[in-house]
Amino acid sequence: MGKTKLEEEKGEVKKGPWTRDEDQKLLSYIDQHGHGSWRALPAKAGLQRCGKSCRLRWTNYLRPDIKRGKFTSNEEKAIIRLHALLGNRWSAIATHLPKRTDNEIKNYWNTRLKKRLTRMGIDPITHKPRSGSGSHSASSSALVTHMAQWETARLEAEARLARDSKRPLPYNKLHPIQNLAVPPSPAPAPAAPFLDVLKVWQSSGARSTFFCQSPSGGGGGCLDSPTSTLNFSGGCSAAPGSSRMAASKCEGVEEWAEQPRVESNSVHYQFQLIHHDDRRFAVVDSSDHGGGGGGGMNGGDEYSNGTAVDFEENKNYWNELLNLVSSPAEAPGF
DNA sequence: AACAGGATCAACCGCCCCTGT
């Protein structure tokens, strides 16, 4: 996207760091009118910036529904695992990490996680130990492959869904840097395409795979991808792929903890719904039903695990990560 | 205190895809 004729005619567009004044202009314009056409926005908002710069500033920094600050250990694990599954598709990864931007995740990966994995002797690209001593079972590999295929299909469906529901959003929200941000309620996703995806998934009869969806369809404060096949507990837990497991709340105090169990020809996932008041709520084994269990990743946030795991102090943490990355390593790169 | 090197992250750039004409 280059400069528009309008921008060129009007002279130089400003580059570099945004000032507080520019932020205010952008915020107040979007607050009143929504962003509409990004190209036309700078002129209307009185900004000497290109539309692209405005869009980036908004999506990566000013948007009210952005969570900033340190990544939790569960978010780290989720990023690592999603990266093993999806590769450098940061936007796709970001859809599974509520309130995190693709840019933030990308930076975090490049500056920290990649280095840590390298130090651990794990290739950050292939997610395999450098020594090449990966010991995955065939069923585990099949699981990951299947997951990847479905995740691709899901992402495509989601992209269509997003296009269908695309519209400018007037944000009546205060600026996050004023510490008065009110998270917006994302527009509820159209039910039909969402259900289609689930139907397809359920009818696949794929054993050793799992799905988990946000029953709110992305609304009600659950920012998970509405069609996500992966479970994240950032405020919304969903029962893993079973009508039996209908419990789902969006209170941010529960999570599904996955415990994979590889058997001869299939992988079973045992799920523990952890309620952070009562500690443990339910245990359901995916092998009870062919559809398989729910999203394995506890990509949650500070809610998860009740007490945050400080990986620097937890000597089991990286062992756990090693186990994590050893499983999705054979995911096809796409 | 001053400097160097590393770490972090906001922002830019170029490419690609989608959509409308």
Place this chain on the structure above:
DNA sequence: AACAGGGGCGGTTGATCCTGT
């Protein structure tokens, strides 16, 4: 079918901050 405009994505850069010497 071809083209142009608009938007999104991933890679990269550069300024700033942090830490060690």
